[in-house]
Amino acid sequence: xxxxxxxxxxxxxxxxxxxxxxxxxxxxxxxxxxxxxxxxxxxxxxxxxxxxxxxxxxxxxxxxxxxxxxxxxxxxxxxxxxxxxxxxxxxxxxxxxxxxxxxxxxxxxxxxxxxxxxxxxxxxxxxxxxxxxxxxxxxxxxxxxxxxxxxxxxxxx
Amino acid sequence: xxxxxxxxxxxxxxxxxxxxxxxxxxxxxxxxxxxxxxxxxxxxxxxxxxxxxxxxxxxxxxxxxxxxxxxxxxxxxxxxxxxxxxxxxxxxxxxxxxxxxxxxxxxxxxxxxxxxxxxxxxxxxxxxxxxxxxxxxxxxxxxxxxxxxxxxxxxxx
DNA sequence: ACCTTTTTGATAGTGATATTCATATCTTAC
DNA sequence: GTAAGATATGAATATCACTATCAAAAAGGT
Numbered sequence: 001x002x003x004x005x006x007x008x009x010x011x012x013x014x015x016x017x018x019x020x021x022x023x024x025x026x027x028x029x030x031x032x033x034x035x036x037x038x039x040x041x042x043x044x045x046x047x048x049x050x051x052x053x054x055x056x057x058x059x060x061x062x063x064x065x066x067x068x069x070x071x072x073x074x075x076x077x078x079x080x081x082x083x084x085x086x087x088x089x090x091x092x093x094x095x096x097x098x099x100x101x102x103x104x105x106x107x108x109x110x111x112x113x114x115x116x117x118x119x120x121x122x123x124x125x126x127x128x129x130x131x132x133x134x135x136x137x138x139x140x141x142x143x144x145x146x147x148x149x150x151x152x153x154x155x156x157x
Numbered sequence: 158x159x160x161x162x163x164x165x166x167x168x169x170x171x172x173x174x175x176x177x178x179x180x181x182x183x184x185x186x187x188x189x190x191x192x193x194x195x196x197x198x199x200x201x202x203x204x205x206x207x208x209x210x211x212x213x214x215x216x217x218x219x220x221x222x223x224x225x226x227x228x229x230x231x232x233x234x235x236x237x238x239x240x241x242x243x244x245x246x247x248x249x250x251x252x253x254x255x256x257x258x259x260x261x262x263x264x265x266x267x268x269x270x271x272x273x274x275x276x277x278x279x280x281x282x283x284x285x286x287x288x289x290x291x292x293x294x295x296x297x298x299x300x301x302x303x304x305x306x307x308x309x310x311x312x313x314x
Numbered sequence: 315a316c317c318t319t320t321t322t323g324a325t326a327g328t329g330a331t332a333t334t335c336a337t338a339t340c341t342t343a344c
Numbered sequence: 345g346t347a348a349g350a351t352a353t354g355a356a357t358a359t360c361a362c363t364a365t366c367a368a369a370a371a372g373g374t
Binding site: 181184223 | 350351352353354355356
Binding site for chain 4: 333335337
């Protein structure tokens, strides 16, 4: 898979158009708007949340929720967007123009901190090999209480 | 949270009764049967799958799917069972009387291999600390293709 | 601009899980 | 052991996130 790290929006868009052409798919306002919204808001969106934002910022498009789901799947399949499944809080998407990273999540306030650790990645690779697996992906989420919420708790007591 | 590792069934049951009493909940045949079924079948169940097994083994209970969901939630909230969310293949539950472990999952056939790696655990702890978090939990799932599915793919081509 | 193909939004459908409610079952107090 | 008061149950229904369907609209090669 291509590496989209630190790509500018123009480069990303060019990449997207290439993918569309290669698959005989069409470049539409809706698809472009979803991509640019994700690019300009580098945070974690649920499908619903992204739908509401696009609807609000671009009412003339009259975008449908189905298109958001379809486009997110398309983008994810082609590696332009990545997703994480947070149990109760649903599935969240983010633009994949950042280096690979995992997530540290505050159970109290939902704050997400991104991190990256090569040593863990190597160990994961090793574990997969030891079990005869070809590693294709992984999910690592650390849950805890962030410093702010720790303070709040102390004050509360 | 209490540590339920390598607990015998009697101990587990005593623990469960204690939890029920503490919350003014009742000890019922259904709840007991679900706990014992999980204990005696140390594998990963979907709710549906567990429902079918209990229904088959204990037809006299005439258990309802709603009770299975309710009981699994209750057990999970109290740490007696743990779950993992596999995107497409649903949520799976297992009894939590085993040492802590993570999961290596085959994306093709859904096979789950359990593993444990102290070095990764230590690194996770360290990452949380560096970010000012108190680590309470983590989720680590490695996705790949198991050796059997690798063979099948080769034969198919 | 035309013609073919793909995309769209609205709507209905799906599957997993949650809720409702009348009845059944448990626990406690006696 | 039994009655009284509580919670739990199963069946049915509702909900939620997501997917499929379909007629109308838009894209893009010519």
